[in-house]
Structure formats: structure tokens, C-alpha cells
Amino acid sequence: MASPELSRWMQASGQHIEQVLDRLLPSVAEAPGTLQQAMRYAVLQGGKRMRPLLVYAAGELGQAPQAALDHAAAAVELIHAYSLVHDDLPCMDNDVLRRGKPTVHVQFGEAMALLAGDALQTLAFEVLTIAPEMKPSAQLQMLHVLAQASGAAGMAGGQAIDLDSVGVALPQAQLEQMHARKTGALLAASIRLGVLCGTELSPQQQVGLAVFARHLGLAFQVADDVLDVAADTATLGKTAGKDAQANKPTYVALMGLEEARAYAAHLLQQALQALECFGPEAERLRQLAGYSVHRTY
């Protein structure tokens, strides 16, 4: 699905963020050890790294320095990883498989998984406080954007709506509101963080990018719902069909599989239109958006 050039970039960037995360995560040699092991287990060798990739691609818009982008990319991935560890806990989704491996609580016990998630969230903010080659005021903005995207007004709030909606047939507007916060907020934050690392964009470009981020976040979620139905567990590396089993509201449940696919493609088109005010410096972001919606896992 991805062009050879995009594939190469994604692979190289994925290997690079892996090294960055490895360096920023605490060493297992530090006491107590088990916590650090659980944190590293939750983060390393896993996932598509979609959020770091968005940070890097957005960083190209403002020629951002690599060292600053690395910290921004690590921060969003650490927030994402913490949310997965807590989501998988028995009191939430009670899932035993993630990225083809036993989930953190299966491997380390519930209490340690809880603490590991907590400490990963803390580390995300810490990493931004030591982002190199940045003005303190821009660093503060990054911290603010990440906190807003992660907290009650963002990801955690979206998860709470999700919790309250099990077995409820949400209308499309509320479903989109939930996803805009649950996954869209952090995807949009990834793009904003990448931009904050570089030179300032024009107001028109900032608006265009915000529209792009909103549509892409939604398209990404619709694509996820489609994959949950259309792909199998081995391909996904996580339990397939679990949303339907859990009686959770999804786009596929709302509009059917084919309609959901068409809707994802439509949202992607709208996202790409919003990038028209950019030149070739947005090419990577355009390609990455296309890939993220048409991916097969």
C-alpha cells in the first residue's frame, strides 16, 4: 500500500524512534527493576509508531531539528503506550494479547501494570521538559498541547464516554465526538508537536493543518473499526472482532462495512484538501495520511 520510498522512510523512522525510546526509558539496572522492565516491555518492539511518524512528517513542514522531534515523538508514543497498558487491564478491556505478545498485566501482574502505565505517562511529560534545541516557551506549548490531548478534555475523556456507551447505540455525532477525543486528540497533538519543534507556520497553514488533523484522526478511527471486522487476530497482533463482541459502538455497526470503508476514503480526501496551502514539504504527511487510512493492519 505504501510507496517504496514511504516504506523505506517508515522503516528507518521506526528503527530510529525505537533507539530514542530505548535511550529515554529507564534502565532495568535501576531499582526497583521490575517497574522499569514492565515499562520497557510496554513500549519497545511494538506497534506501527503512527504517532511518532506523524511528528516526524509534520516536523518537515517547519524544518524542525531532529533532536527536538525525537523528544516530541517519544512523548506521544509514551502517552499512547500508557493508555494501551491501562486499557488492557481487567477492569477495562481485559485483553490478554497486544502486538502479538501477552499484555503487560498478564506478564507482570495487574498492580505492576498499573504502575508502569502511570510512570509512562509521567515520563512522557518529563521527556518534553528536556527536549533539546528548543525555546522554553515552545517547550511549554508542547507540554500544554500534550496535556490537553491526554486528559479529561482529550483521550481520558473519550475513554470515559466509551465506558459509559457500552451497549448503547450512539448516534454518529456522539460517536465522532467520542473518537475525536479518544484517538483523534493524540493524533492531532502529534502533528502539532512536530510543528512546534520547527519554524512558525502562517495562520492559514495552521488552520489548514488543524482541519487536516481532525479529518485524519477520524479517518484513522473508521479504518480501525473496519480492520477490527475485516482482519484476523494474527494480522492485527491483537484480538480481532473484540469491539463487536464487547458490544461497543463502531462505524461498521453504525453504517455497515462497505459504507464505513467509503467514509474513511471520503475523510481522507477532505484531510488532503486541507493541505493544499502547503507545497512539497507536506508530501510526506500526505503519503503517511494515505497509508494510515488504507493500511491492512
Add this chain to the structure above:
Amino acid sequence: MASPELSRWMQASGQHIEQVLDRLLPSVAEAPGTLQQAMRYAVLQGGKRMRPLLVYAAGELGQAPQAALDHAAAAVELIHAYSLVHDDLPCMDNDVLRRGKPTVHVQFGEAMALLAGDALQTLAFEVLTIAPEMKPSAQLQMLHVLAQASGAAGMAGGQAIDLDSVGVALPQAQLEQMHARKTGALLAASIRLGVLCGTELSPQQQVGLAVFARHLGLAFQVADDVLDVAADTATLGKTAGKDAQANKPTYVALMGLEEARAYAAHLLQQALQALECFGPEAERLRQLAGYSVHRTY
């Protein structure tokens, strides 16, 4: 135990931080509602507010502006509150009573309590990103100090050692190492945040304050262990004797009740000595330290 003047100040400061927290916490009118309710339930109308009091008292050393101190005080209390919500969960201490009320998971369910704790941690960092009347570089330092005190190198790391130590007779050095991180780190951070809000201290004063914070944190913990044995549930507002029941290592278990009391008093003396390089501007901090070790709940 507290002088009438200290009592009045503690009461006024306690009412003040309550209003600050009320203003900074999300409104229950915001969707999803339940999450915001759980967050407010976990934070408001509760606790001794020892950490905010330390922020305010330390702020007097550098004539810090009230508005900045308010955000620093709220941030440390939000971290403390999040840690209590997660500590009380069934997979951790499984406690049903906190500050005389049912714990958050008893009231709102486990999943919502997990999310509320998560969102409270996020809010702590967000609140510092919008602290008024501060230089961005000092704000960044506050964020860094709070993150270090809360994460794997601080509070979460101390809790992980605690988890791994149930049923183990820890030697005193390791017990102190655990407490230095589990509770000491955030108490010390409270003092540092209060100082960061004001004018810079001399290097000698900074060293003195760090020694004060370390000894006070330990004294506070020894006093807590004593109270866990010596006070009853009604006075504490939380389940008394639960450390002993859970077979957790405590100072009382290690050295006996009277020895532990004497040790707390000795640590307090060492803490106060370290403040000798300060004049009357440290009087509140001295009094608060004395109160926190000799308190009865």
C-alpha cells in the same frame, strides 16, 4: 499541637487551595460528566493538604507571587490525589475507605477510578503549563521537578519497591530508600516548587533546603507508620492498622513503637537544623515541619 497562629494559617490556606482546586478541576457539566465527577470526588473536601501547605510555606522564602504558588500547590495535590486513587484500587491496596468516604472505585467503579487517576495526573502537569506570573524557564523547571518526583525515579518507583516488598523484612537502608521515593520525593518537590515560584535562593540556602526536605520527608513517613498503629480508623479517616495487616514493612515493625517515635523526633531536629541559614522568612516552614511530625492524624 499546632500554635493558634499556625492553625489559623493552615485553615485559611486549606480553604484557599480548595477554591483553587475547585476552579482548576473540570466542571461536571463537561461531557462525559462521570469522569469529571470522579476527579472532583477524589480531590475536593479531603486530606490535610500537607503538600500544598509546604508549597505555600516554601514560597515565603522567596516572596513568590500567590497566583504562581496556587498552580504549584494544585499540581502537587493533584499528583497526590491521583496516587491515592490508584493505590486504593483492588489490584493494589484494595481499600474501601479514604478521608472518611468510600474510595473512588467503590463510588464510581474500577474502570472510572482508573481513568480519573490517569486524568488527575495529566491535569497536574497541565496546571503547571498555565501557571501565571512565571518565566517559561522556571515553569519548565517546575514541570521537570514534578515529573522526576512522580515517575519511576520517584513516587511510582517507590510504590513498585513497596509492591515487591510485601512479606519481606527490609533492612532500614532499603526501607528508607523506598519511602524516600514513595512519599519523600513528592514532599521534597512541593518545597522545591514553592521556591521555584519566587526569587532565586543562594546556593547555601538551596543545599540547606534540600537537606531539610529529605529529613522532613522521612520524618513524615515514620510519623505515618506510628499513626497507623497508634490511631484508630475514625481519627485517621482511613483504615487503621492496614500496613501491619498487609504485612508491609514499617518503621514500627522495624524498631518498635517508642523507638519509631523517637526516630521521628530526631529526624525533625536534623531537618530544622538545616534551616539555620534562613531567617524569620522560614518560620512558617519550621512550624509546619514540627506540626507534620507531631500530628495526631
